[in-house]
Amino acid sequence: MSYTQIPITRRSILKGTVGTAAAWSIMPTLQAAYAAQDSPVEGGRFTFGNGKPAEPIINPNSTIGTGQNVLIEPLFLRLVYPKLWTEGMNPPDEFELEYAVAESMIEIETDRVWEIKLRENVFWHDGEQVTADDLIFGVWWSLNSKMGSFSETPALNILGGQKLIDEGAEVGDIAVEGLTKIDDFNVRLELTVPTANYWKSWYVGYWPMPVHIFGGMPFDQLYTGEHATVPVGNGPFKAVAFVEDQYMEFEAFDDFYLGRPLLDSMVVRFGDGPTLTAALEAQEIDGMNVGGGATFDRLTTLDYLVGNIVTTPHPNGFVTNFERLPDHAAAINKAIQHAIDVDTINTQLFSNTLTPGQNFLGHMPGMEENPEGWVEREYNPDKAREVLQEAGWDANRTLEWLIIGTTSPLTDAIMAMLAAVGLKAEYRVVDTNAATDELYRETNFDIVMTNFGPYDFMEPNWKYFKTDWTFNNGGFNTAHYANADVDALIQSGLDAGSAEEANEFYKQALLLMNDNPPHATLYRGAWAYVWNTRVQGAWPYQYRQPVRPPFERVWIQES
Amino acid sequence: MRYIIKRLVMVFPMLIGITIVSYTMLNLAPGDPMTAMMNPEDMAMLSDAQIEAERDRLGLNDPIILRYFSWLREVAQGNLGYSYKTGRPVLEMVIERIPATIAIAATAEIIAATVGITVGIYSALRQYSFFDNLFTIFSFFAVSVPNFFFALMGIFIFAVQLQWLPVFGMRTPGSGSGLTWDLISHMVLPVTALALPHIASYMRYARGAVLDAKSADHVRTARAKGLAEKKVFSGHVLRNAMIPMITIFTLSLPGLIGGSFVIESIFSWPGIGLMGFEALQNRDYPLQLGVTLILATLVLLANLLSDILYGIVDPRIRYD
Numbered sequence: 041m042s043y044t045q046i047p048i049t050r051r052s053i054l055k056g057t058v059g060t061a062a063a064w065s066i067m068p069t070l071q072a073a074y075a076a077q078d079s080p081v082e083g084g085r086f087t088f089g090n091g092k093p094a095e096p097i098i099n100p101n102s103t104i105g106t107g108q109n110v111l112i113e114p115l116f117l118r119l120v121y122p123k124l125w126t127e128g129m130n131p132p133d134e135f136e137l138e139y140a141v142a143e144s145m146i147e148i149e150t151d152r153v154w155e156i157k158l159r160e161n162v163f164w165h166d167g168e169q170v171t172a173d174d175l176i177f178g179v180w181w182s183l184n185s186k187m188g189s190f191s192e193t194p195a196l197n198i199l200g201g202q203k204l205i206d207e208g209a210e211v212g213d214i215a216v217e218g219l220t221k222i223d224d225f226n227v228r229l230e231l232t233v234p235t236a237n238y239w240k241s242w243y244v245g246y247w248p249m250p251v252h253i254f255g256g257m258p259f260d261q262l263y264t265g266e267h268a269t270v271p272v273g274n275g276p277f278k279a280v281a282f283v284e285d286q287y288m289e290f291e292a293f294d295d296f297y298l299g300r301p302l303l304d305s306m307v308v309r310f311g312d313g314p315t316l317t318a319a320l321e322a323q324e325i326d327g328m329n330v331g332g333g334a335t336f337d338r339l340t341t342l343d344y345l346v347g348n349i350v351t352t353p354h355p356n357g358f359v360t361n362f363e364r365l366p367d368h369a370a371a372i373n374k375a376i377q378h379a380i381d382v383d384t385i386n387t388q389l390f391s392n393t394l395t396p397g398q399n400f401l402g403h404m405p406g407m408e409e410n411p412e413g414w415v416e417r418e419y420n421p422d423k424a425r426e427v428l429q430e431a432g433w434d435a436n437r438t439l440e441w442l443i444i445g446t447t448s449p450l451t452d453a454i455m456a457m458l459a460a461v462g463l464k465a466e467y468r469v470v471d472t473n474a475a476t477d478e479l480y481r482e483t484n485f486d487i488v489m490t491n492f493g494p495y496d497f498m499e500p501n502w503k504y505f506k507t508d509w510t511f512n513n514g515g516f517n518t519a520h521y522a523n524a525d526v527d528a529l530i531q532s533g534l535d536a537g538s539a540e541e542a543n544e545f546y547k548q549a550l551l552l553m554n555d556n557p558p559h560a561t562l563y564r565g566a567w568a569y570v571w572n573t574r575v576q577g578a579w580p581y582q583y584r585q586p587v588r589p590p591f592e593r594v595w596i597q598e599s
Numbered sequence: 600m601r602y603i604i605k606r607l608v609m610v611f612p613m614l615i616g617i618t619i620v621s622y623t624m625l626n627l628a629p630g631d632p633m634t635a636m637m638n639p640e641d642m643a644m645l646s647d648a649q650i651e652a653e654r655d656r657l658g659l660n661d662p663i664i665l666r667y668f669s670w671l672r673e674v675a676q677g678n679l680g681y682s683y684k685t686g687r688p689v690l691e692m693v694i695e696r697i698p699a700t701i702a703i704a705a706t707a708e709i710i711a712a713t714v715g716i717t718v719g720i721y722s723a724l725r726q727y728s729f730f731d732n733l734f735t736i737f738s739f740f741a742v743s744v745p746n747f748f749f750a751l752m753g754i755f756i757f758a759v760q761l762q763w764l765p766v767f768g769m770r771t772p773g774s775g776s777g778l779t780w781d782l783i784s785h786m787v788l789p790v791t792a793l794a795l796p797h798i799a800s801y802m803r804y805a806r807g808a809v810l811d812a813k814s815a816d817h818v819r820t821a822r823a824k825g826l827a828e829k830k831v832f833s834g835h836v837l838r839n840a841m842i843p844m845i846t847i848f849t850l851s852l853p854g855l856i857g858g859s860f861v862i863e864s865i866f867s868w869p870g871i872g873l874m875g876f877e878a879l880q881n882r883d884y885p886l887q888l889g890v891t892l893i894l895a896t897l898v899l900l901a902n903l904l905s906d907i908l909y910g911i912v913d914p915r916i917r918y919d
Contacts, residue, residue: 087772092877096685185649264686285869285877287772307772311867319766322759473630473882476642512647 080302084596086575087307089316089328096284097263098271100193100247101182111288111308114591115273117141117162118193119175119246120239137239141170141248141274151234151539158225162297164250165278172221173214178249180204180214187259193245196497197238199230212256236539237405241496248274276301276592285310301592302577320345320570326596327571327578332393336568348569349393353403353494357561360487363520371431372439372463372487376560377417378424379461380454386563389450395564401501401550403494403564406539411547414554424461435462442478442485443469451489480511483518491565492516498546502530505558521558525549574598603907610899615671617895618888622667625884632657632683632882657683670888679892680885682878689889693871697893699769700863700870703786704855707793712848714794715801720837722802723809734802741799746858750792750865757788764788767867789866793858797851804847808840815839842913849905853898 094104098111121138137145143159162170179195181187186208195201200217209215218230231238238244250272254262262268269282276298277290290306309316309325317335319325323344330336332349340347358376362369377398386394398416401407410416417423428435439458443451447467458465465487470478478484493516495501502509507522509515526549533545571578577593633642633654642650654660658669673680679689722731741749758766765771765785774781812818818835822828826835859872867873875890877883 085773281772283772283869285867285873286768286770289772305773309768309772311767312864315767315865315867318754318759322762322766324758324766471629473628473634473880475630476634477630480642 080577080593080595081597082302082595083304084302084598085305085307086303086327086578086594086596087309087325089309089311089319089325091312092285092310095263096282097268098279098282098288099249099263099268100245101178101187101249102263103193107310113275114277114290114306115271115275115279116247117273117275119156119248120145141175148228149234151236151238152231154229155222156227156229158227159297160225162274163295164252164274165272165293166250166253167295168250168252170248170274171224172227173224173251174248175227175246176216176219176221177214177251177255178247179219180209180216181249181254182245182247183216184209186210187262193243193247195246196241196244197231197233197235199232201232211258214251214255234537235497236542237496240405243495243497243500250274277306280305296592298592302595303591306591306594320572323572325572326575327569329567329569332390332566332568334391336393336570337391339570344573345570346573348571350567350569351395352565352567354491354565355397355400355403355559355561356491356563356565357398357489357559358487359485359490359519359559361483361485361519362522362558363483364486368431368433369519369521370556371427371433373557373560374417375424375427375431375433375461375463376458376487377557377562378420378427379463380457380562381419382563383419385450385453389453393566393568395566396562397564398554398561399550400492400504400553400559400561401498401546404496404498404501404543404546406543407546407550411550413551421457421461424463428462433462435464437464439463439465439486440468441465442488443467444475444479444488445469445472454489476511480516480518483510483520488518492559492561498530498533498542505553506530517558519558523552523556523558526552603903606903606906610896610903613899614892614895618671618892619667621888621891622670622884623663625879625882625887626663628882630882631659632884633659634882670885674892679889682886683883684878684881684886689885692874692886693889693893696869696871696874699868700856700859700872703789703793703862703868703870704852704859706786707790707797708848708851708855710790711794711797711801711851712844715798716805716844718798719802719805720809720840723806723813726810731806735806738799738802741795742803744796746792746796747861747865749795750788750862753788753792754865767865769869785866785868789862789868792865793855793862796858797855800851801844801847804843805840808843809836812836812840842909845908845912846905849901849908852901853894856894856897 088110090110091107093107093111095102095108098108098115100112100116103109103112117140119140119142121140139145139159141158141162142156144157146155147153148155156175158170158172158175160169164170164174179198182194183198183201183204185205195216198216198218200215204216218232220228220230222228253267253272269284269288270279273279276293276296278293280289280291282288287307287309290308292301292304294300309319311319313330316325316328317330317339320328320330321339321342330339336347339345358373360369360372360376365372382394382396386392386396399407399410399414402410441451441455446469451467455465455467468485479488479490492504493500503515503517505517505519505521505523505526506515507517507524507527509517510520511518529545529549529552533542533549536542536545574597576595576597577590633650651660658666661669670680677690679693681687682689682692685692718734722728722734725731753764754766757764764787769782769785770776770779771781771785813836815835818831821831821835856872859868859870860876861872862868863870863872864876871890871893875887875894878886878890
């Protein structure tokens with residue numbers, strides 16, 4: 041979970057929202073334009089604008105955010121990627137994996153054990169072949185707590201993984217219980233428990249790493265020097281230069297397993313949102329993510345720029361602090377859902393790009409539809425007042441609304457809507473660096489606007505509402521929500537034998553949470569890319585479709 | 600010489616005072632390097648022991664006074680510490696960035712002094728003429744408007760609308776190194792934004808100084824003695840008028856470097872200002888203190904230089 045900031049910040053741009061309806065309404069136009077392009081040509085340079093990496097380390101096993109992920113994706117390949125998803129938020133039932141370093145995968149035991157065959161034509165940028173040892177080393181690295189790293193995409197639930205996390209392992213002691221090398225290009229992978237939708241998740245990352253480079257390296261040298269910023273990867277592009285605060289330069293890798301990319305080179309330039317926006321307009325960069333709203337609208341009126349709306353599964357809404365407001369928090373959540381006119385906000389502030397919806401778990405495969413008996417709370421100020429009155433809410437009481445960063449037109453609009461139904465609130469604005477303390481650790485607020493993770497599995501989603509799973513216990517239940525019945529149902533789901541069976545339990549839990557909501561979920565988010573029309577093959581680009589942006593298919597159409 | 604030594608000795612307690620204030624204020628700011636560097640999702644996955652271990656490693660669990668004095672001890676040995684974010688020596692990072700800052704600050708200063716003084720003198724010699732009035736209006740405008748406004752307007756007009764100049768950065772990726780047209784084109788907007796307010800200052804001071812000197816008794820005497828107007832101007836007016844310009848010149852140096860915090864951030868110019876700004880955001884205490892120390896030293900040395908030069912050009916001024 042992270043806090044909500046104003047739309048012009050980079051983080052909020054990433055969390056900026058775009059509606060499914062809007063996305064699909066413009067998609068035919070974009071696809072038509074895409075289809076009408078000339079044949080791809082080789083050569084040229086593609087320049088993408090992005091925020092600075094949070095740390096000068098380009099390595100899948102040390103990632104803190106999008107700034108690094110954008111640089112990692114052209115350089116490193118995962119074992120597999122979720123295949124092209126068709127439409128909607130989640131992969132369809134006939135979901136297929138897109139193989140990268142892996143050539144094929146045989147399921148030995150449902151959702152738990154696989155035998156994986158690696159491609160023999162995947163090479164590191166220094167010419168070495170990618171082998172099973174690299175895969176085992178990469179997974180070992182991502183989990184080994186002594187490596188001093190944190191990966192956003194670790195090998196979740198793998199057998200022996202927790203031991204590596206808890207105890208760590210020393211240099212050279214490379215072994216993962218759940219990964220057995222059969223030969224140089226075949227491994228057996230074993231999870232601790234059957235995990236439905238395991239390979240569908242963006243968060244499950246199996247990144248082979250070059251053991252011939254890092255295998256014997258002391259841990260304190262892993263993230264320093266040339267290998268930190270100009271690493272040897274195995275993706276379509278090779279790292280050429282990393283200039284801190286300025287840019288990272290890549291060139292096409294001739295021996296990429298899918299063939300040499302069309303582009304000769306690629307550059308990611310670093311800057312803040314407004315600077316990059318100006319650079320995009322000045323045609324100094326070819327693409328960036330601007331977020332939905334006025335900037336997106338203005339840029340996409342220019343004839344040389346084209347918008348690309350990308351839906352995301354993050355639910356957005358309010359957290360109300362049950363610890364501070366034990367008798368009223370649930371009612372306040374319901375009242376907020378009735379009080380906020382999401383459609384007007386969508387039209388006025390987000391260019392009709394939001395996806396209204398209150399189902400907190402709709403981003404989990406099989407949970408997209410609201411369960412029978414679900415009540416969607418429509419905008420109705422009278423109903424909001426009624427809910428508050430029934431709960432005995434004192435209209436003279438003022439809620440402390442925690443704002444991380446600065447207020448925005450969105451928060452001002454919502455403040456007015458809340459006031460209109462008798463929910464008086466006052467901003468308490470704190471510095472972004474205080475977010476961890478104020479929001480997560482101390483939960484020092486009555487209400488706060490936030491977005492929640494888009495996880496495909498139940499366990500990370502449960503962190504937002506499981507009793508006592510607060511930040512200090514490794515979770516994100518900042519609402520201090522406690523509902524033993526919900527917890528029991530979720531646990532039953534986790535213990536269930538199949539995804540279908542589990543989802544039935546989750547749906548029952550969802551109904552209980554609908555009646556006694558831990559949060560006031562309001563809508564889902566999206567990203568809004570803008571591309572120079574000379575860039576081909578990069579758009580229409582959809583979040584997770586595929587996960588890895590198809591850099592090798594991007595080409596430049598010179599006018 | 601005694602005076603210079605005395606002033607140099609005074610620099611040290613002043614620097615210590617500045618670092619104490621900076622250190623205290625940095626530590627009073629909300630959050631700490633851990634919360635600034637790690638996103639909450641990552642942090643929630645660490646155990647208390649891991650968090651404490653990391654805080655110990657960064658020295659954040661020690662009392663602030665202890666941390667300050669251990670930092671000071673290292674500084675006395677020439678070690679400005681290590682950046683929390685990159686783990687690199689602060690001195691090395693600062694030294695790396697100084698040339699970029701000097702490139703725009705020095706260029707801006709040279710342009711500001713040359714243009715400002717020239718126009719100021721021209722204005723004074725043609726007092727109340729059309730050009731004098733025009734330059735006066737310009738100078739009031741340029742002094743009143745903050746330089747970030749010029750920066751943003753420059754980007755809007757010359758980079759976005761006309762597309763004559765680049766929006767940001769120091770070089771186009773892959774354009775080579777050294778002094779190239781690409782580098783110069785990237786410098787134009789930041790240098791102009793930095794220089795404009797200083798041009799205006801120089802203009803006003805130069806104009807005022809020349810007008811004062813023109814009406815001085817010794818100038819009238821020189822004219823009365825029949826000295827040619829050119830000689831009166833160069834030997835008596837200009838020489839005396841330039842004395843305050845030395846103060847303006849040296850005292851504007853810290854302002855230029857301080858102004859680079861804003862200008863470098865706007866243009867993503869990889870100098871010490873941008874690094875200092877990001878160190879503030881990242882709660883990178885050692886780096887921020889290193890930047891502060893260097894900037895404070897420059898300010899104090901610029902003041903000292905101003906006094907010394909003043910004594911050299913004006914023999915009447917003597918320091919005891």
